Amino acid sequence: MIYPWQTDNWSCLEQLRASLPHALLLHGRAGIGKLQFAQHLAQSLLCETPTKPCEPCGQCVACLWFSQGNHPDFRAVLPEALAGELISDDKADKADADDSKKTKVPSKEIKIDQVLGLMNFFSLGSHRGGLRVVLIYPAEAINVFAASALLKTLEEPPAGVVFILVTARIDRLLPTIISRCRQWPMTLPATEPAVAWLAQQGVKCSAAVLAEAGGAPLTALALASDENRALRDFALAQLAAGPACDAFACGESLQKLPVPMVLGWLQRWLYDLLVQKTAGRPRYFPGASKALERCAAQIDTERFARFQKTVIRQRAVENHPLNARLVFEELFLGYRDVFTAA
């Protein structure tokens, strides 16, 4: 199934079917459901009795195999660390998880062995006499060796094989890979179906959460089910207090949280403050527009600019082991200082 906000993207795809490119590059923001869309596309290409308009039937043997993760004409190439993201992953490939794998940190890269492993698949020909489909996700995880192997394949694509590459970071792909693919941009979901879907998932204040996630519904869902939500609300309330922000309480309450998480909240808040100051509309926290307006009116522009640089510097070292409590105290003290004495 695709998500309700993807129906336009899906019907646009119809025009491609008459002359299907051998490689398709789906790209767009993280958290909008590109992987699921790509899987649905793969299933529709393999389905043996597709319903109109090119929908997989969900009934035929090909659809059955696909949903169980063992269609012989389908291969998904993912980094080890992401095994589990696919529709049917509880079944797929668990058997060959040998002992050595258990002690290793799973790789976040797509490695050359995985790309070379496809060669066997190509040499075998189609089991069902139809197309074969290779899904690569996320394409930006392909390491440099794997990329050159893949490039060779894309330059001389095996007959009857369709590659679907999926990425949220097209800027990180080699231009040579991009140029071998038909690009398929996936738009940010329209607000209405995304909000409705979130509400269906039981998310309260779904419009506000969606905004906070920058319009990406799956990110919003993750935010809403975040066990740290209460602490986030606390941090946001402190930020909304502007010059009255209690930096020491922030250090005390937030110290157990990962530094990058809190920095993320802070950066989004600063972004909205700046937008507010330049008479735009807040992007992440539209529900807090009154507080943003109040804070923005008290900002000292120079100090604000300096503080933003501090935050960016902090982002650069955020993954180093730091004393989170001290980091947060300093940051929130710095934040309090961007306001002119009220």
Ligand SMILES: [Zn+2]
């Ligand atoms: Zn089918």
